[in-house]
Amino acid sequence: MLSTVxxxxxxxxxxxxxxxxxxxxxxPGSIVAPNHSSLIDPGVVLAAVRRLGVEPVVLATxxxxxxxxxxxxxxxxxxxxxxxxxERAARALEDAAAALAAGRVVVIYPEGRLPRRTDPADSAPxxxxxxxxxxxxxxxxxxxxxxxxxxxISSGSTAKQLAGLVTAPLRRPRVHVHLGAxxxxxxxxxxxxxxxHAAVTAAWRTASARLAGGHL
Numbered sequence: 001m002l003s004t005v006x007x008x009x010x011x012x013x014x015x016x017x018x019x020x021x022x023x024x025x026x027x028p029g030s031i032v033a034p035n036h037s038s039l040i041d042p043g044v045v046l047a048a049v050r051r052l053g054v055e056p057v058v059l060a061t062x063x064x065x066x067x068x069x070x071x072x073x074x075x076x077x078x079x080x081x082x083x084x085x086x087e088r089a090a091r092a093l094e095d096a097a098a099a100l101a102a103g104r105v106v107v108i109y110p111e112g113r114l115p116r117r118t119d120p121a122d123s124a125p126x127x128x129x130x131x132x133x134x135x136x137x138x139x140x141x142x143x144x145x146x147x148x149x150x151x152x153i154s155s156g157s158t159a160k161q162l163a164g165l166v167t168a169p170l171r172r173p174r175v176h177v178h179l180g181a182x183x184x185x186x187x188x189x190x191x192x193x194x195x196x197h198a199a200v201t202a203a204w205r206t207a208s209a210r211l212a213g214g215h216l
């Protein structure tokens with residue numbers, strides 16, 4: 001449901017395009033690792049992945065489960081709450097590993113947080129946490145996803161973000177998503193985290209270049 005809604009709504013908010021490397025594939029049991037730049041990123045990522053015929057499981061902040069409109073859909077579709085800074089945080093990776101074992105595609109944001117900047121410009125992915133490397137340790141392929149332009153829809157203070165969402169259908173900002181080829185991460189967590197960061201950064205650079213070049 002959420003993927004279908006995202007696929008319908010995101011193109012209304014802006015000129016939304018998706019590209020992929022020739023050997024990019026979202027096989028069952030894959031992990032999608034996107035860069036994180038805006039509150040609307042989950043919608044952008046779900047819309048892009050849905051275009052490829054996949055309904056993923058997303059690791060997202062547990063606060064979303066407190067929103068009555070979303071809670072039911074999140075529970076029904078098996079999305080995974082992340083209780084950051086609590087003893088329950090590790091449970092998210094356990095649930096994600098179970099989803100991978102069941103053949104689901106799992107989306108995890110390796111940065112773990114949004115950038116603290118308030119301007120609408122894109123920037124390269126920030127430092128990664130180790131969750132992605134630990135989740136991929138059992139051998140799951142990691143598909144790097146770079147997205148650029150989402151901050152043109154919504155960024156800044158709460159008031160600016162709301163204003164951005166309201167005016168986006170009129171402004172039609174461009175948003176581009178690029179999926180890279182799957183990578184197998186090293187068994188060492190530090191090395192794997194560096195590999196993942198390099199792959200996601202490369203996908204983001206491709207998305208940014210296509211956005212700047214007007215590839216629609």
